[in-house]
Amino acid sequence: MYPILEKRLLAEGIWLMKVHAPRVAHAALPGQFVIVRVDKHGERIPLTISDFDAAEGSVTIVTQAIGASTRKICALEQGEALADFAGPLGRPSEFVHMPLEELRQRRYLFVAGGVGTAPIYPQVKWLKEHGVRADVIIGAKNSRMLIYTDAMRKVAEKLYIATDDGSEGFKGMVTGLIEELVGKQGEHYDECVAIGPMIMMKFVALTTRKYALKTTVSLNALMVDGTGMCGACRVTVGGRTRFTCVDGPEFDGHEVDFDEAMRRQGMYRTQEQRAAAIEAEREAGHVCRIGLDK
Amino acid sequence: MANKIPRVPVREQDPAIRATNFEEVCYGYNQEEAILEASRCLRCKKPRCVEACPVGINIPEFIAALHEGRLQEAADIISEDSSLPSICGRVCPQETQCEGSCILGIKGEPVAIGKLERFVGDWKLEHDTAPKTPAPRNGRKVAVIGSGPAGLACASDLARMGYGVKIFEALHEAGGVLVYGIPEFRLPKQRIVAREIEEVKALGVEIETDVIVGRTVTIDSLMDEEGYDAVFIGSGAGLPRFMGIPGENLNGVVSANEFLTRANLMHAYDAEYDTPIYVGQRVVVVGGGNVAMVAVRTAKRLGAEATIVYRRSEKELPARVEEVHHAREEGICFRMLTNPTEVLGDERGWVKGVRCVEMELGEPDESGRRSPVVKPGSEFEIDCDVVIMALGTSPNPLLAATTEGLETSRRGCITADEHGATTRKGVFAGGDAVTGAATVILAMGAGRTAARAIDEYIRSL
Structure with missing residues (x-):
């Protein structure tokens, strides 16, 4: 069991949890993820690591309650425990293995969307600790849905905010802000790293392609085991089938077939939605008498 | 003299009904049926069945004990060579191994050795509940990667020899392919697999789940930081x-x-x-x-x-x-x-x-x-x-990719000699990780062979 050391609401439906998992904390690097199972009946779901502290033995995850399983995770309280927390999985971000001399010559642009803002944090933090410059764009629907802005401000060279309704920062999508920075203001970056909803990463990649700006994306594909066994996370990158869990989760955004990746994410959607609905009914004390819960 | 009756048929769930449920297809023999089937064995002087068994179970002896109603003895005879009889009795390809070489099979039907093994294995799980005392510890530690048939067999033997053994399992439940691959209707999980694993734990073997060796820890960190004298890789072909x-x-x-x-x-x-x-x-x-x-x-x-x-x-x-x-x-x-x-x-x-x-x-x-x-x-x-x-399926490349000096074949299988020794000192391997996808019994046999080699290796240190 993996006790929850701390739980905090970051925005509506988005929870931060610091989990006691010493082995994972000790081995984790930016870009990796964990497989979490909430209880005996839970699914194994992949969540990107949002922070880790080897000394404390803790790993931070940020979860948005959207499906039956993420809602169950978010319903746990501090002091309660997750049944399983396996990782770190996947390959670390490429820059972790680059020679520091070379890395310090580079300038990064991070583009974060929604709950994807959290896994950007350990990457920017790592770069800051190693003396590498990184600007960050955080995008959200409105100012209330922004997360990690204070933490990010401490590690990013410059922090830009974009909200759809203009309630904070730039009014519009993150892609508009990229156009503004790279296109109009002529800012130079060597690499863009985008993490967020699949649709956002698709359009970020389309935008940066115009500027020939190398773009890395972190895919949140469906998985079961997370170790290469099942192949549920198959994705086409540069015309080749890759497994997100072992070959990724980070890939060249200009090579990823996003339309296929988005379609594959929906493989179990109807069933997940049904499971979420049944769970909600159960919580409300409803007992199904016509067998829909079977 | 052996009883010249036809092979005792085994009761099975009706096909029309079982195609709609996940309960076990084959009910197996009851004691009366098992003893009757056991009476068919010729007790050959040179038993071809034993030769054809990958772990060399003394088949005529256990069948004789079973025939005379000495069930505990039958169980003990199997235990000498196999730690998972209830599982192997269900999933071994007996028709190409023991039963395939049974002399009775030349003119008629071979002895139902698999079903008899299963009966004895299940009887043991039910009746042999005497608390096990783990063997005295010799102070040496072995790490086993993977809790499938190879890992479980290797771990049991090492624990019996007095080694402190810990199995590291990547998934949340122990059993490997016995749990994720073979369905309930072929191999009941709670009634059989979980209990055979409990038997292994009763020998003093520890199992830590959620550990992906190559990611959570490495073979090097297990040996250098956690003090394991040797490592057995039984990570299968996943x-x-x-x-x-x-x-x-x-x-x-x-x-x-x-x-x-x-x-x-x-x-x-x-x-x-x-x-x-x-x-x-x-x-x-x-x-x-x-x-x-x-x-x-x-x-x-x-x-x-x-x-x-x-x-x-x-x-x-x-x-x-x-x-x-x-x-x-x-x-x-x-x-x-x-x-x-x-x-x-x-x-x-x-x-x-x-x-x-x-x-x-x-x-x-x-x-x-x-x-x-x-x-x-x-x-x-x-x-x-x-x-x-x-x-x-083929073996997962993660261990080879994260362990210096661990060689693999072109097909990704870990290179190991007939005793299970890999190209890396102190690291042994067996089962599907070495051979590519094969059978439970071959994996178990490889685990046991490697256990002997690990014992020899550690003694030589």
């Missing part, structure tokens, strides 16, 4: 193969590994569990091995019309005869000499069928089987909404 044909990434195409892991490990067929599984109306399973058979029978149990598509003829099916027979009884459709060339999708990207070609058998290939060749102009389509690829 990587699924795909065909590389167009349409394979459509929604509805899954590997047998994914399908079975959802059903078995994650209990997707049970409404109490959250993991979804998708079967649609019609399922096509591509492949002809044991994995293809359990996948197609699982799909049938989940309510789909289920078909096997295999590129050779029935004679070449690599699956066990019993499995094919059970599948047929349950109403599985077999399309032999058929090979998919493309998975067809609808406008939303979901599977709507498979385009296939008919095959005919040509010259024998390097495996000795006649190789299938395409019949010109034979293209046709099968309507379906799920395609399950059961084309075999």
Whole structure:
């Protein structure tokens, strides 16, 4: 069991949890993820690591309650425990293995969307600790849905905010802000790293392609085991089938077939939605008498 | 003198009923039936069955003890060579091993050795409840990677020799392929697998789940930081193969590994569990091995019309005869000499069928089987909404990639000698990780061989 050391609401439906998992904390690097199972009946779901502290033995995850399983995770309280927390999985971000001399010559642009803002944090933090410059764009629907802005401000060279309704920062999508920075203001970056909803990463990649700006994306594909066994996370990158869990989760955004990746994410959607609905009914004390819960 | 009666038939669940549930197909013998079947054994002076058993169980002796009603003794005789009799009695391919070489099989039916082993194994789980005292510890530690048949067998033997043994398992439950691969209706999880694992733990073996060696820890960190004197790799062959044909990434195409892991490990067929599984109306399973058979029978149990598509003829099916027979009884459709060339999708990207070609058998290939060749102009389509690829698996490259000096073959199998020693000092391996996908009993045998080699190695330090 993996006790929850701390739980905090970051925005509506988005929870931060610091989990006691010493082995994972000790081995984790930016870009990796964990497989979490909430209880005996839970699914194994992949969540990107949002922070880790080897000394404390803790790993931070940020979860948005959207499906039956993420809602169950978010319903746990501090002091309660997750049944399983396996990782770190996947390959670390490429820059972790680059020679520091070379890395310090580079300038990064991070583009974060929604709950994807959290896994950007350990990457920017790592770069800051190693003396590498990184600007960050955080995008959200409105100012209330922004997360990690204070933490990010401490590690990013410059922090830009974009909200759809203009309630904070730039009014519009993150892609508009990229156009503004790279296109109009002529800012130079060597690499863009985008993490967020699949649709956002698709359009970020389309935008940066115009500027020939190398773009890395972190895919949140469906998985079961997370170790290469099942192949549920198959994705086409540069015309080749890759497994997100072992070959990724980070890939060249200009090579990823996003339309296929988005379609594959929906493989179990109807069933997940049904499971979420049944769970909600159960919580409300409803007992199904016509067998829909079977 | 042996009893000249025909082989005692084994009771099974009615095919029409069992095709709708996940309970065990075969009920096995009761004591009376087992003793009667045991009476058929000739007690050969040179028992060919023992030679044909990968772990050399003293078969005539245990059958004799069983025949005379000395069940504890029968169990003890098996225990000398096998730590998982209830499992092997169910899943071993006896028809090509012990039973395949039984002298009675020349003119009639061989002794039902598998069913007898199963009876004795199950009796032991039920009755041999005397508390086990772990052997005195010798102060040396061995790490075992993977809790499947190879790892469990290696760990039990080492624990009996007095080593402190810890098994590291990547998934959340111990058992490896016994838990994620083989379905409940072939091998009951709680009643059999979990209890055989408890037996192993009773010997003093520790099991730590959620540890992916190569990611969470490495072989080096286990030896250098955690003080293990040796490591045994029994990580199996878990990587699924795909065909590389167009349409394979459509929604509805899954590997047998994914399908079975959802059903078995994650209990997707049970409404109490959250993991979804998708079967649609019609399922096509591509492949002809044991994995293809359990996948197609699982799909049938989940309510789909289920078909096997295999590129050779029935004679070449690599699956066990019993499995094919059970599948047929349950109403599985077999399309032999058929090979998919493309998975067809609808406008939303979901599977709507498979385009296939008919095959005919040509010259024998390097495996000795006649190789299938395409019949010109034979293209046709099968309507379906799920395609399950059961084309075999290969070992996970993670350990080799993260361990300096650990060599693998071109097919990704870990290089090991006949004792299980790898190219890295103190690191041993066995089972599917070395051979590629094979059987439970071979993996178990390899685990036991490696245990002896590990003992010798540590003594030499």
